[in-house]
Amino acid sequence: MVGHIIHYIRAPLAEHVEQTLHFTDHFPYISSNTVSFFHCFLSLISIKFLSNNLLTHRQVGVILFLIRNFLDCLDGVVYRAHLKNKRYKSYYGSFGYYVDALSDIIGGTCLILSCLFYFFKNPPFCTSNITLLSRLPSLSRTTRTVSSTSTSSEANGTDTILVLTNNDPKLDIYPENDDYQTITNIRHSPLSSPTLSLTNHLNNLSSRSSTLLSTTTVVQQTQSQLVPLGLQSVVESKETIFLTVLAFALRYSLSAIFWDRSLRWYEYLLDSPASTVTQQALQLSILHSPLTIVIMFLWRYLCALSIQDYLLLAIFINRTWEFLIKTNQIGWFAIILTIIFTELHINEVYPLHS
Structure with a gap:
């Protein structure tokens, strides 16, 4: 047995x-x-x-x-x-x-x-609130979790998290499928300065995809606050x-x-x-x-x-x-x-x- x-x-x-x-x-x-x-x-x-x-x-x-x-x-x-x-x-x-x-x-x-x-x-993300940008080939399934450490933000004690959502109803996106739900975590992006790379990273993703990003939200997560106020309805x-x-x-x-x-x-x-x-x-x-x-x-x-x-x-x-x-x-x-x-x-x- x-x-x-x-x-x-x-x-x-x-x-x-x-x-x-x-x-x-x-x-x-x-x-x-x-x-x-x-x-x-x-x-x-x-x-x-x-x-x-x-x-x-x-x-x-x-x-x-x-x-x-x-x-x-x-x-x-x-x-x-x-x-x-x-x-x-x-x-x-x-x-x-x-x-x-x-x-x-x-x-x-x-x-x-x-x-x-x-x-x-x-905290994991609510699957009902996150829609995958299904035509972003550079997004990986292995980068869907939020990290509480960031190599680019250790100097000022903050974490940078990029949340991508798409509200275009014309796209063939199925939120009920787990393969069509993703969060891009850019904690290990090789950022040379905290003010420059977020835009570059987003532009690189957009240039390699035919999907339009309708909403881009960038939030700052401090070490003393695990879940920012803007993400309370997104994470479990x-x-x-x-x-x-x-x-x-x-x-x-x-x-x-x-x-x-x-x-x-x-x-x-x-x-x-x-x-x-x-x-x-x-x-x-x-x-x-x-x-x-x-x-x-x-x-x-x-x-x-x-x-x-x-x-x-x-x-x-x-x-x-x-x-x-x-x-x-x-x-x-x-x-x-x-x-x-x-x-x-x-x-x-x-x-x-x-």
């Missing part, structure tokens, strides 16, 4: 580290709890990078968090190596189980808080940002809770030693039933660690807000439907097992 990345990449790699490098033989004093504490430390460090304004820094944060996820697999390998037991089994109620659960909670919390801090510093409010991230956090937590609960029940029903031949045959029949396979396959995509990997990919390609918005409704529908099917299946199978 673990995600595909864990099943095919991280877990085999952790096993390879133990079998090839003999990690526990060379470092017998490093316990699984020590590994868990260390990847908790990496989770805390990653907040600084994942909430940074620069995409390259956030990508470094993603790499740090992926290392943390690898160590999360390694601590289980180390634990089984110390026990001389290669069987994959959750030891519920043990001290190591609670340490691992706490480290996973800390890791997920750090990741979600990083997104929240980043959006508070760089802090309340909207908080509720969106909170909805994702609740869905993430719900997935983690019910995945762990389902794993515990299926382990008890299908992986416990059978006392009779009839019970063993029943376990095999339930395990190979189509409904069991479908439920376990769904949990592979919807478990908390898989959702975490999806979010890390969105951060790496600078599509975090789009991921949170576009997976909100379908994400809730998928996780609730999977939970209902799982609970019904467990309730049906449990009387047969007992």
Whole structure:
């Protein structure tokens, strides 16, 4: 029931580290709890990078968090190596189980808080209020966010943001399409003087396009005021940002809770030693039933660690807000439907097992 990345990449790699490098033989004093504490430390460090304004820094944060996820697999390998037991089994109620659960909670919390801090510093733009200049070939999809730092304005402590809108109804522009929504962020424009380059930059864009710019608004954003008054109706409010991230956090937590609960029940029903031949045959029949396979396959995509990997990919390609918005409704529908099917299946199978 673990995600595909864990099943095919991280877990085999952790096993390879133990079998090839003999990690526990060379470092017998490093316990699984020590590994868990260390990847908790990496989770805390990653907040600084994942909430940074620069995409390259956030990508470094993603790499740090992926290392943390690898160590999360390694601590289980180390634990089984110390026990001389290669069987994959959750030891519920043990001290190591609670340490691992706490480290996973800390890791997920750090990741979600990083997104929240980043959006508070760089509020995303309302898609309903921004119209793309669809015929500007020089505008890039990767420059649609507002930055709170500007190389051209560090001297006077201000940020310059260029907001381009088009109100010409004759143009074939479709605001409902995400590809037709853009904001040009000129924070890294090589400006030699603060009074010259905005006009030059705008003229260069206009000369390379057949689209007329009906409205050009230039605003100055000070470091003490994250959202200028002129942009309050353009960017998402802090309340909207908080509720969106909170909805994702609740869905993430719900997935983690019910995945762990389902794993515990299926382990008890299908992986416990059978006392009779009839019970063993029943376990095999339930395990190979189509409904069991479908439920376990769904949990592979919807478990908390898989959702975490999806979010890390969105951060790496600078599509975090789009991921949170576009997976909100379908994400809730998928996780609730999977939970209902799982609970019904467990309730049906449990009387047969007992």
